[in-house]
Amino acid sequence: MDRMDLAKLVHGLPKTKLSFWEDSYRRTFEASVLRSHRDGGRLYLVLDETLFHPKMGGQPADTGVIRSEGFRLRVRKVMYVSGVVVHFGRIEQGAEPSPGERVSGSIDWDMRYKVMRRHTAGHLLDYCLSETIGRPVYTVESWLGDPCYTAYKGAAPNETVLSKVQETADRLIREGRRVWIESLRWSELVSRYPEAPNLFRLPKGLPSYRVVVIDGCNAVPCSGTHVKDLSEIGRLNLGAVEESKGFFKLYYDVYP
Numbered sequence: 001m002d003r004m005d006l007a008k009l010v011h012g013l014p015k016t017k018l019s020f021w022e023d024s025y026r027r028t029f030e031a032s033v034l035r036s037h038r039d040g041g042r043l044y045l046v047l048d049e050t051l052f053h054p055k056m057g058g059q060p061a062d063t064g065v066i067r068s069e070g071f072r073l074r075v076r077k078v079m080y081v082s083g084v085v086v087h088f089g090r091i092e093q094g095a096e097p098s099p100g101e102r103v104s105g106s107i108d109w110d111m112r113y114k115v116m117r118r119h120t121a122g123h124l125l126d127y128c129l130s131e132t133i134g135r136p137v138y139t140v141e142s143w144l145g146d147p148c149y150t151a152y153k154g155a156a157p158n159e160t161v162l163s164k165v166q167e168t169a170d171r172l173i174r175e176g177r178r179v180w181i182e183s184l185r186w187s188e189l190v191s192r193y194p195e196a197p198n199l200f201r202l203p204k205g206l207p208s209y210r211v212v213v214i215d216g217c218n219a220v221p222c223s224g225t226h227v228k229d230l231s232e233i234g235r236l237n238l239g240a241v242e243e244s245k246g247f248f249k250l251y252y253d254v255y256p
């Protein structure tokens, strides 16, 4: 299905309730089927709510299983289309479920938790880099799948800067700073966190903005799933730095 067909599939449907925003540690959920489209052994499935994080904001899609009595879908891709989440995968058992049918879902937790740790580590690196060079950093993009990196505007940092960044990150992870989510109106966001990165890039006029705060470090508008404490990141290792025209990619990963 291309973007056009996906838009048709979700046309007229209400926005999906994103349950991972309420609790990023939940692994199973129940939901009602709103619409589906079968393509051979594959299925596109829209539910009224989901724990599957779609591929967006640098996060790869969650994978997992959605099932009901006699039906089982192995979820491989999750798309976000105009506020509606579309699950896509292979039918492993049974036929297409009907609208209104109750299903239960479970996400592959190991990968999700790694992405949560990588995502919070990415925000921490933003802070450590900006602290080290003494000015704000601007992220161009990030990818929390394999290989994991953040791309920043500007010239690549030298070895001295990188080792200072690593040192600061190690210390903060050891200290175990708290991480929490705030939901703010635009006026609250700009008055409370005027330093928040990429404020100008946010869509205007939303009823609220979701901000991820690392205690004493930074507050970043973000739609992703995060850990509750920096100590959960474990070991954070900086990898290669790849310089391109006007930006550089800083590769990193997290280990137990």
Ligand SMILES: [Zn+2]
Residues within 6 Å of the ligand: 119, 123, 220, 221, 222, 223, 224
């Ligand atoms: Zn983020």
